[in-house]
Amino acid sequence: MSKNAQSPRRVIILGALSAVAEACARELAGEGAHLALFARNAERLEEVAADLRLRGAGQVQIFARDLAGEADCEGALREAGAALGGIDAVLVFYGILGDQARALSDWAEARHIIDVNFTSAAHWVLAAARLIEASPSPRAAILVISSVAGDRGRRGNFVYGAAKAGLSVLMQGLAHRFAALPAPRPRAVTIKLGFVDTPMTAAIEKKGPLWAKPEDVAPVILKALDRGPSIVYVPFIWRFIMLAVRLMPGFIFNRINL
Amino acid sequence: MTLTFTRSDQIRSWGRVVHASHLVARPPFRDAIDASLALARENGQAVMPYGAGRSYGDSALNPDGALIDMRGLDRFIAFDAERGIVRVEAGLSLSTLIRFAIPRGLFPATVPGTRHITIGGAIAHDVHGKNHHAAGTFGTHVPRLSLLRSDRGRLAVSAAQEGELHAATIGGMGLTGIIADAEIALAGVPSAYIDCDFVPFGNLAQFFALADESAARFEHTVAWVDCTKTGDALGRGIFQRANWSAEGGYTPHRDQTRFSLPFDAPGFALNSWTLRLFNEAYYAFNRRKAGSRRMHYSAFFFPLDAIGQWNRLYGARGFYQYQCAVPMAVGEPAIRSMLEAIADSGEGSFLAVLKTFGTRPSPGMMSFPRPGVTLALDFRNRGAATLALLARLDEIVAAAGGRLYAAKDGRMPAGLFKAGYPEWPRFAALCDPSLSSSFWRRVMA
Ligand SMILES: Cc1cc2nc3c(=O)[nH]c(=O)nc-3n(C[C@H](O)[C@H](O)[C@H](O)COP(=O)(O)OP(=O)(O)OC[C@H]3O[C@@H](n4cnc5c(N)ncnc54)[C@H](O)[C@@H]3O)c2cc1C
Numbered sequence A: 001m002s003k004n005a006q007s008p009r010r011v012i013i014l015g016a017l018s019a020v021a022e023a024c025a026r027e028l029a030g031e032g033a034h035l036a037l038f039a040r041n042a043e044r045l046e047e048v049a050a051d052l053r054l055r056g057a058g059q060v061q062i063f064a065r066d067l068a069g070e071a072d073c074e075g076a077l078r079e080a081g082a083a084l085g086g087i088d089a090v091l092v093f094y095g096i097l098g099d100q101a102r103a104l105s106d107w108a109e110a111r112h113i114i115d116v117n118f119t120s121a122a123h124w125v126l127a128a129a130r131l132i133e134a135s136p137s138p139r140a141a142i143l144v145i146s147s148v149a150g151d152r153g154r155r156g157n158f159v160y161g162a163a164k165a166g167l168s169v170l171m172q173g174l175a176h177r178f179a180a181l182p183a184p185r186p187r188a189v190t191i192k193l194g195f196v197d198t199p200m201t202a203a204i205e206k207k208g209p210l211w212a213k214p215e216d217v218a219p220v221i222l223k224a225l226d227r228g229p230s231i232v233y234v235p236f237i238w239r240f241i242m243l244a245v246r247l248m249p250g251f252i253f254n255r256i257n258l
Numbered sequence B: 001m002t003l004t005f006t007r008s009d010q011i012r013s014w015g016r017v018v019h020a021s022h023l024v025a026r027p028p029f030r031d032a033i034d035a036s037l038a039l040a041r042e043n044g045q046a047v048m049p050y051g052a053g054r055s056y057g058d059s060a061l062n063p064d065g066a067l068i069d070m071r072g073l074d075r076f077i078a079f080d081a082e083r084g085i086v087r088v089e090a091g092l093s094l095s096t097l098i099r100f101a102i103p104r105g106l107f108p109a110t111v112p113g114t115r116h117i118t119i120g121g122a123i124a125h126d127v128h129g130k131n132h133h134a135a136g137t138f139g140t141h142v143p144r145l146s147l148l149r150s151d152r153g154r155l156a157v158s159a160a161q162e163g164e165l166h167a168a169t170i171g172g173m174g175l176t177g178i179i180a181d182a183e184i185a186l187a188g189v190p191s192a193y194i195d196c197d198f199v200p201f202g203n204l205a206q207f208f209a210l211a212d213e214s215a216a217r218f219e220h221t222v223a224w225v226d227c228t229k230t231g232d233a234l235g236r237g238i239f240q241r242a243n244w245s246a247e248g249g250y251t252p253h254r255d256q257t258r259f260s261l262p263f264d265a266p267g268f269a270l271n272s273w274t275l276r277l278f279n280e281a282y283y284a285f286n287r288r289k290a291g292s293r294r295m296h297y298s299a300f301f302f303p304l305d306a307i308g309q310w311n312r313l314y315g316a317r318g319f320y321q322y323q324c325a326v327p328m329a330v331g332e333p334a335i336r337s338m339l340e341a342i343a344d345s346g347e348g349s350f351l352a353v354l355k356t357f358g359t360r361p362s363p364g365m366m367s368f369p370r371p372g373v374t375l376a377l378d379f380r381n382r383g384a385a386t387l388a389l390l391a392r393l394d395e396i397v398a399a400a401g402g403r404l405y406a407a408k409d410g411r412m413p414a415g416l417f418k419a420g421y422p423e424w425p426r427f428a429a430l431c432d433p434s435l436s437s438s439f440w441r442r443v444m445a
């Protein structure tokens, strides 16, 4: 059911098999959106697509590919846009946590973490920016899932954090660029996600009260797609947590094992 | 993709009596269930599927063993609008299924007292509702399912194909394999509303008369009983009988719970005084409001869902449910003896629910409902005193040739289980060798 009288939104989702992406896609399906799903497992994509159709999506197209290995991101997005009859939004969800301990001794692992989370994502974002700037849609937007791990490097995951920090700055710059365009201006939204219980974090034991569920964060992410600031901490409590973490003097921070 | 098992001390069943450690994996797609079964087998570990944890006892628990949390598998697979049959993954919640069905003029053929359960859990305990005498059990409306077994892989299961396994899996307490997905036959309903009569009754004999008189005219019947009363008023209560309303439209319930109990209430919050007060007030309130009302299905079927985590009211030690079914021929004297035993003990039960079961047979060989009458009770866990009362109730049930409901049990002795479910040897032969729960180990001892 559409919340407003506008025509159904056409959305490209990169990394549609991520737990957070699927929760967001269900919200979009509920409003009758038309979706193009990108991820690498074709069978799983079919399962998710069938579900989203029954949950109300106007149409669901699937594109099975390795998102870190795409040579022609713009071509792929154009193909999806043609299937949907236009593009209102591109959402970037995919990512890997990687193995920080291994990344310290094994460059291949470190480079993989950076390639997937930053280099390939930057390629998609820059390609999407060209299409979104050219889109006549009044709701044109790019949204990227970054992480609070990018706000301050810490010993537990700073290679991943550095890649996400790079992605956040890229998006921040894009938002600055979009702000100088004539209205209706496209949006460039960075979601700085806190802890969410998903397959990515399944190995972490003892999840305390800071842990959110994908279905809790999805409505907040989609609200940010439409309005509000261009950098959003989700859940909002992380804005204050990260403010404190960033302001913490080094001699204290260095004693905390994170 | 590798699947991880993570240690968790947080897993509970609804009664919250057992606090145990489990290794838990949560497959995000059906193709990952195999891997989780294989991993557990390699480690020589018994596994158990875990749904929404709405069973009260230990049928979904496997202390110090492994659990497969099914809630990541919550997708719709296909919908046949003509036949009203929907195929879903087993971890989908009943709540989401109903929100899908209602705008299409459909509803599950029968539902239990909470919508916060998974489809897998509904099948594994072959749950029943207030319309058992009209619709039979939930499993009666599951024409087909796919089962993953550690010894035989993925199987398509229906009455016609793998018929024995079909009969064992419906009401099979999760022991015959992991249900990956299932077809559910939905029923057409004229609206999202229920027209309900509230009829006070003064004693047990009047309950049986009302039940008898109402079964043919009303699809839904159930009664609340004040179990603090003795003598002439023994078994007084409020009878509800209802049919779907022709009017009101098809508005589904909202999925959020507005209020949730954030922590355990102190153990003494529910004591014999609050119990008496609650029962008096509930009876008086409903007697004054006796008559006919139109209610939304969520208020009629799922009144307790209005408060999230209400089980915490019973305090940190948790509580026991006790639900029995006894044949109609001995129904009245058996229920009378149980209510007397409860009143004697001073333990009391906040929610005592009485209902007659119909004769429609379930396909499940281990299904709980049987023609007769069923009484459901809950008791705060006060240790030995509570267990002594439940043992006393066991004697009455056994003498009546009755049985207890595994979904509501956390302590039934092996003898009572075997006497109540004479099909158990046939069932045990069909169980998956890698699956086991603490319930199963107890009743097979
Ligand atoms: C407030 C309340 C009211 C209730 N009212 C009723 C009622 O009116 N009638 C009634 O019959 N019951 C009632 N119940 C009990 C409840 O419906 C059952 O216990 C149900 O089985 C719970 O489902 P679940 O998804 O929470 O499963 P769990 O409690 O997690 O597990 C129950 C069983 O299902 C098995 N299981 C779960 N998923 C799978 C799967 N995918 N494959 C194989 N096995 C699986 C588990 O191993 C376990 O044996 C009520 C419970 C509550 C809390």
Ligand SMILES: NC(=O)c1ccc[n+]([C@@H]2O[C@H](COP(=O)([O-])OP(=O)(O)OC[C@H]3O[C@@H](n4cnc5c(N)ncnc54)[C@H](OP(=O)(O)O)[C@@H]3O)[C@@H](O)[C@H]2O)c1
Binding pocket: A015, A016, A017, A018, A019, A020, A021, A039, A040, A041, A065, A066, A067, A068, A069, A093, A094, A095, A096, A097, A116, A145, A146, A147, A148, A193, A194, A195, A196, A197, A198, A199, A200, A201, B001
């Ligand atoms: N969960 C958290 O606590 C948390 C916190 C902060 C930020 N985030 C970010 O949130 C986003 C979503 O993650 P999630 O938590 O939902 O975890 P998730 O369910 O594990 O999702 C990650 C997804 O990324 C996909 N992916 C990885 N590499 C890929 C590639 N080369 N090509 C295509 N797809 C690829 C994975 O697909 P495969 O299944 O094919 O591997 C997987 O579906 C990620 O960007 C993550 O960094 C998560």
